Amino acid sequence: MKIKHYFLMIVFISLVLVISACGSESSNKSESSQEDNTAEASDTVTYESETGPVEIPANPQRIVALTNAPNVHALDGKLVGVDQWTKSNPLFADDLEEVAVVSENEPETIMAQDPDLIIAGSHMENLEELKKIAPTVIYTWGKLDYLSQQVEIGKLLNKEEEAQEWVDDFKQRTAKIGEEIKAKYGEDVTVTVFEVDAKNFYVFGDNWARGTEILYQAMDLNMPEKVSQDALEEGYHTLSLEALPEYAGDFIVISKKSSEDNEFMQSDTWNNIPAVKNNRVIEIDQEASTYSDPITLEYLTNIFEEAFLGE
Missing domain, CATH: 3.40.50.1980 (Nitrogenase molybdenum iron protein domain)
Structure with a gap:
């Protein structure tokens, strides 16, 4: 009986050690995964904008688009704020139902969305104030033609290849x-x-x-x-x-x-x-x-x- 009891104790201790090791390994993997996700979310790149280099998220998760919102939406950009004209457009109304209406004249509406990227027009007011809220990329309307603008938005969102493929296909079909x-x-x-x-x-x-x-x-x-x-x-x-x-x-x-x-x-x-x-x-x-x-x-x-x- 003593030998049997001793054997059961050995088995029990071994199981505890195995479970503990597995739990530790799982925890380490989970922490590593969380660190990877955090690193990915915090990765930045330098975008060469028309006003100079801007440090932006490599994969922005909360975009406020005061201009070019439809271009961002076409590339499945993660919009959290758009201008009122985009919001009321019948082509986008359903998809953007949960997206807030914001205005450069009311920076507090933009700040409330906690953006990690702002897209604005060069004609807009309060640009310097917007830059204090989040990295802000500025475009001048008409500086790029309509297709080049889409490719440029693709560069901004790390989706340049996808944007260029659409442009090439569109040009061929419409011609x-x-x-x-x-x-x-x-x-x-x-x-x-x-x-x-x-x-x-x-x-x-x-x-x-x-x-x-x-x-x-x-x-x-x-x-x-x-x-x-x-x-x-x-x-x-x-x-x-x-x-x-x-x-x-x-x-x-x-x-x-x-x-x-x-x-x-x-x-x-x-x-x-x-x-x-x-x-x-x-x-x-x-x-x-x-x-x-x-x-x-x-x-x-x-x-x-x-x-x-x-x-």
Whole structure:
């Protein structure tokens, strides 16, 4: 009995030692894993911005985007704060439902989100104050073209390859659509992009959103000479209802709010435009068309492809 008791004691002590060793090893692994995660979260890189080098998180987890929020969203950036225009855009409203609305004029709204990266525009106020909250990268609107801007956001988020792949694919697909449109309607076919609000009409050049980059740059379609003269350099031109026929091309893209009074569409001036008579008017939602990020561009490309080439 003594021998048996002694043997059981040996086995028990051995088990305790084994369990203790395993627990220690597991604890060490857990601590090591936590250290690795902390190190990854705290890793920084130097981003060469237009205002100089900025030390930013290698993989930002809490981004406040006062500008270019749709570009960040298209790359699945982890947004915690956006401007009110992005928040209210119907293309993003559902995805950004839990994201806060912030403003550079109210830095406390930004600070409340505890950001680890802020993206701002060079025209904005309080930039120096924003830099005290978190690393702040500044962009000047129009300094980069719409596709280069997306690649630049890719660099910022450590997703440059993903951004470039989308750009290359988009350029190839839209160029092909443009060729098919010209083959169907002629090399000289023209398109005009109008917008209407409560007070004015506008005609746009080739880089003012509303699909202008797609039509004139990516698809290489033509704008009427009058549009080129008055809107290409400035980006847009304000005009009256009576002047619309002077700027109208073979096709018209009209950007408007469905909630607005579109009484002009009942006028003789509008209905006597050849493109209107020929049922060559493409209506787009103004509130969903004011950006040139991948999500918006894909949305509008689908509309244009169907309108020009659909049965």
